[in-house]
Amino acid sequence: MKTYSGDFTIPVSRDMVWNFLMDPHKVGPCLPDLLSMDVSDNHHFRAKVRVGVGPIRGAFDLANSITVEEEGKSASMSVKGGGMGSGVDMNANMLLEDLEEEQGTLLKWTCDVVVSGPIATIGGRLIDGQARKITEQVFENIRNALVSLKSEVAVTNEEAE
């Protein structure tokens, strides 16, 4: 098992971040190389993503579920699945904190990743860097989406004015 972690600030309110994270239609597209997704309810969705490590190329079918730990503050997301005889098991924890003077929100995350099967073995020494990159990419995408959402909100507000 590998554990990765990070944090970043987003110049939007904690409520806005929380609502984003709780919406599979918004979080789903943050998975890198998403091919398709299928939302079953507010907390569960399936996603098909393209994967490539070393000589292994193909698609992973992932079951995602979001669990509320503390309303508006902390949540976890599990991503489980695989393909091509390989498996992946990710458990991410997200914690939101208000920044001072309404500067936005701090998102702290940690993620445990277990990769198994040929993708872990044939990918060999590439897998650690790759898993870290993909995990970081997920949160980078979440941040970018929220930032662009904020500017969209700003534009809408401007238009409304």
Place this chain on the structure above:
Amino acid sequence: MAINQCELRPMGKSIHRKEDPRFIRGQGRYVDDIVLPDMLYMSIVRSPYAHAKITGINTDAAYQVPGVKLIITGEDLEKMKLAWIPTMAGDVQMVLATNKVLYQYQEVAAVVAETRAAAVDAAQLVEVEYEALPVVVDPFRALQPDAPVLRDDREKKSNHIWHWEAGDREKTEEIFQNAPVVVSQDVRFQRVHPSPLEPCGCIADYNKGTGRLTWYVTSQAPHAHRTVLAMVTGLPEHKIHVISPDVGGGFGNKVPVYPGYVCAIVASLKLGQPVKWIETRTENIASTGFARDYHMKAEIAADENGKVLGLRVKTIADHGAFDAAADPTKFPAGLFSIVTGSYDFQQAFVEVDGVYTNKAPGGVAYRCSFRVTEAAYLIERTMDVLARRLNMDPAELRLRNFIKKEQFPYQSPTGWTYDSGDYEQTFKLALEKIGYHELRKEQAEKRARGELMGIGISTFTEVVGAGPSHSFDIMGIKMFDSAEIRVHPTGKVIARLGVRHQGQGHETTFAQIIGEELGLSADDVLVEEGDTDTAPYGLGTYASRSTPTAGGAAALCARRIREKAKKIAAHLLEVGEEDVSWNGEAFEVKGLPSRKVTMGEVALAAYTNLPEGMEPGLEATYYYDPPNLTFPHGAYIAVVDIDTGTGAVKVRRFLAVDDCGNVINPMIVEGQVHGGLTEGFAIAFMQDIPFDEDGNCLAPNWMDYLVPTSLDSPHWETDRTVTPSPHHPIGAKGVGESPNVGSPAAFVNAVVDALSPFGVEHIDMPIFPWKVWEILRKNGVTE
């Protein structure tokens, strides 16, 4: 220079290998070359997890692939009582996982389809739901009381499999308590794999009409496989026909019966069509019998003059998820107690504990008589540690401790009776031939200049040729071997043996033995092996046992024929049998050597002109049960130079002086030594199968598990001494595994010797350049 096969008195001559033309021209016929009408193909679904519960298997999508005929799961096999099969080590192993998987790449389902591509495609669509369980990859962790118990099918709720010991614990203890010098060294023999060029595979062809199963399989032991199949499947043994065609390398990998074999057979029984299964490279390395994986600790007690007194060895044997080692029944740690090697210890005590982990099962004898390689490596490595501690030349230390020529037959403190040997003679030849003292001088000069050069010695003793049936059996079957010889009317011979060669040259060497005994050329004798319908029963080829067992059978079988031939010769020469003698090429009348008949003339008479009352024909069968094992030995010396910038090791010279008793074909012996040394080189410098903490196998292919080519391999120098085995019919001992057994220690000793100015006493294999580079960097040699 090799000589023509037509020459008479072929014994001891470098005759061209009969099998080479077909192999070199691509005319070998391997399992995958065989195509039968209506043949189907099988592909196996394997677990990505090293330890997980299986909560569901859905085959619907896979069945939708055009051409898919059958998908077998563990549940199906359970109904046939075939979900588990016995291993050769007395354990049981899963054929297809039922409730849980215990290692990555474990077999979960088998898909049979009309084409190989359809089978592979459909296998990817079999949906298996897993629930991951905690993984144990470290055998020491597996032995901790709070470690998860992996094998809940066993009564014993522990990952400990067995404890085995040899020698005298108390007496050894006493020696250690009073010894002036004691050295101790932890030595790991990493997990490696025989990795033959041709992976495992078979075609199961069940004929519903005749009720007979023909099983083409790349097997080192076809007769044993047939018996095991009969026991496991309940098919009558005479209704199973095993054919092992040309085998593209075995090295111990093709001794066990693997789950894929059982699945292919079940599929053919169900469908009544031939089913072919050929492994991929990754399947071969990641799931079939690995070798070694021993965590060893050796302690030597000695006096100040370097005379060794006692040896104590404690070992943890990592067997993976099932104990699927190919060891004789009474020897769970194989012949590991040969660990006292070439040295005259007063006492020794050896203990080994087998352990389960979440790794592929095995522990096969990779070019090795069951754990002899681990033993030879350990003692040869530790002798160097002792030499360093005593500040003594490792060559001198060895010369002081060899078992002496006059001590043979020698009783070892762990219970072996060494047949013959002259260690000093062999070693002195090696020292002289390589110019040992000049090399030491050169090394001293280079050290003064800051250059790193090392000299490594290994003077190993081997134990091969299992075996006497009083001690050795596999699953109850005694380890003898056999030969059947038929001399046809024109003096041409077909000989069949119970062993099965995989490149060792049996078609030539056994023809030489028989030709020599019958006064024929090797060209007159056709050797056939591998077909259970025609060949006499035998235990197969591994552990360098073919020449010690089947070679003995061939010689004695030929002598049995010669006895009858002598009677016919007397009849043809019109003299009494007591007046006939054999001159090596013909029967002659004693005192009248011009009056003679050849074996060819006798053969014709055996079918046309017999003495009255004699049974026609000229055939014999011989089952040979050797009285003891044979004990080949050798002295190997490696010279290495280390690049002080990169840590890369260059093997500048390597000399192997082997003593394998009488030699049948020197060229073949040399070839065997070259091959084994190349494997030993790979183990020392290139090969390891590591696992990450989740049980992912990190070297399941030739990108990560390196196989040396001629570009990587050093130039090999060889020589030999001859100490015949006193009990073998032709004085031969066996040589195939000696170079693999003896060479790793020479390589490692050489590298450690080069790095000894930095206080280095040991480096675990494989010695990758980065390991050496880290030592150099720590000592300020490089940045």
